[in-house]
Amino acid sequence: MSLKKIVVLTGAGVSAESGLSTFRDAGGLWEGHDVYEVASPQGWNKDPEVVLRFYNERRRQLENVQPNAAHFAIAKLQEKYDVSVITQNVDNLHERAGSKNILHLHGELTKAKSTLPPYNVYDIGYADINPGDICEKGGQLRPNIVWFGEPVPLITDAATIAGSADIFIVVGTSLVVYPAASLIDYVKRDALKYIIDPNKPDINSYHKNLEFITEKATVGTVPLVEKLLSI
Numbered sequence: 001m002s003l004k005k006i007v008v009l010t011g012a013g014v015s016a017e018s019g020l021s022t023f024r025d026a027g028g029l030w031e032g033h034d035v036y037e038v039a040s041p042q043g044w045n046k047d048p049e050v051v052l053r054f055y056n057e058r059r060r061q062l063e064n065v066q067p068n069a070a071h072f073a074i075a076k077l078q079e080k081y082d083v084s085v086i087t088q089n090v091d092n093l094h095e096r097a098g099s100k101n102i103l104h105l106h107g108e109l110t111k112a113k114s115t116l117p118p119y120n121v122y123d124i125g126y127a128d129i130n131p132g133d134i135c136e137k138g139g140q141l142r143p144n145i146v147w148f149g150e151p152v153p154l155i156t157d158a159a160t161i162a163g164s165a166d167i168f169i170v171v172g173t174s175l176v177v178y179p180a181a182s183l184i185d186y187v188k189r190d191a192l193k194y195i196i197d198p199n200k201p202d203i204n205s206y207h208k209n210l211e212f213i214t215e216k217a218t219v220g221t222v223p224l225v226e227k228l229l230s231i
Contacts, residue, residue: 003082006228007165008074009183010087010094013172013197014217018065018093040148048140049131055143056128059109062091063126070171070217071097073225080229081167086158088173088180090145103161105154105180111144155179162186167228169194172217175201196220 012020037043038054075098077083085094085102090109094102107113112122112129116139133141146152162168162183168191175181175195184203187193193210195201197220200212213220 003080004166005164006077006081006083006167006169007162007187008077008083008085008169008171009162009173009180010074010085010089010171010217011173011177011180012089014068014070014087014221015089015091015093016172017070017216017218018068020061020065020091020093036148039145041150044142044147048142051143052129052131055109055145058090059126059128062109065093067093067097068218070221071099073221074169074171075099076225077228084161084164086161086180086183088177103154103158105146105152105158107143107145109143109145112141113144115139115142152179158183159186163188165191167192167194169196169221169224170201171196171221173197174199175203194224196224 033050037046038051044051071093074085074094078100083099083101085099086105087094087102088105090104090107092108092110110123110125112124114120114135114137116135116137120135121144122141129141129143131140135141163186165187168184168187170184173180174197175184184193189208191209193207194213195210196213196215196217198214198216200214203210213224
C-alpha cells in the first residue's frame with residue numbers, strides 16, 4: 001500500500017518564529033533602502049554592493065538561528081506519509097529540521113548564481129559574496145534568489161507537486177503573493193486542506209474539505225501533525 005501524499009506550502013510565518021525577519025518587516029525598509037532596491041534586478045543594476053551586503057547579513061543571521069517546532073513537526077510527517085515541502089522561504093531551516101523533499105520556489109540563501117549564461121549555481125554555505133567574486137566565465141556572482149520582477153522557474157514543478165496531494169497544508173503564508181498563492185488551486189478538490197495562519201486568507205469557495213487554523217505556525221502545526229500521525 002502506497003503512502004498518502006502530503007504537500008506542505010510554507011511562507012515567511014514559519015521562519016519568523018525562529019527569529020528570521022521577513023522582507024516586509026520594518027515597513028519594507030532595510031537601513032533606509034526600500035526592499036525593492038535590494039531584491040530586484042533594477043536594484044542590482046543600480047548598486048550591486050548594497051544588494052550583496054544585504055544578503056550577506058541575511059546569511060550571517062541564518063547561521064545563528066535554529067529550526068523551530070513547526071519545522072520539526074513538518075519533518076516528523078515523513079514517519080507515516082510521502083511528504084513534499086514547497087517553500088517560499090530562502091532559508092535552510094526545513095533541511096536542518098530533517099525534511100528531505102524540498103522545493104525552494106524563491107531560491108536559496110546559501111547558494112550563489114552566476115550572472116552569465118549558463119547561470120551556474122554554487123553552494124556557498126554561510127560565506128559572503130563580495131564584489132569581484134566571479135564564475136568560471138568571469139561573471140560576478142549574485143545571490144541565488146528570485147527577485148521581484150523575475151520569473152519563478154520552479155512554479156510549474158510546484159503546481160505538479162500540489163496536484164499530487166491527498167492532504168495539502170499551508171503554513172505561515174497569507175496566500176497573497178503570486179504565483180505561489182495560486183498553488184492551492186492546483187490541489188484536487190476533494191483533498192484535505194489545512195491553512196495555518198493568524199490571518200484567515202480569502203480562499204475560493206469551491207474548495208472542499210478546507211479547515212482554517214488561525215494560529216501562528218508553531219501553535220497550529222504541532223497539534224495538526226500529531227493528529228495526522230495518529231490516524
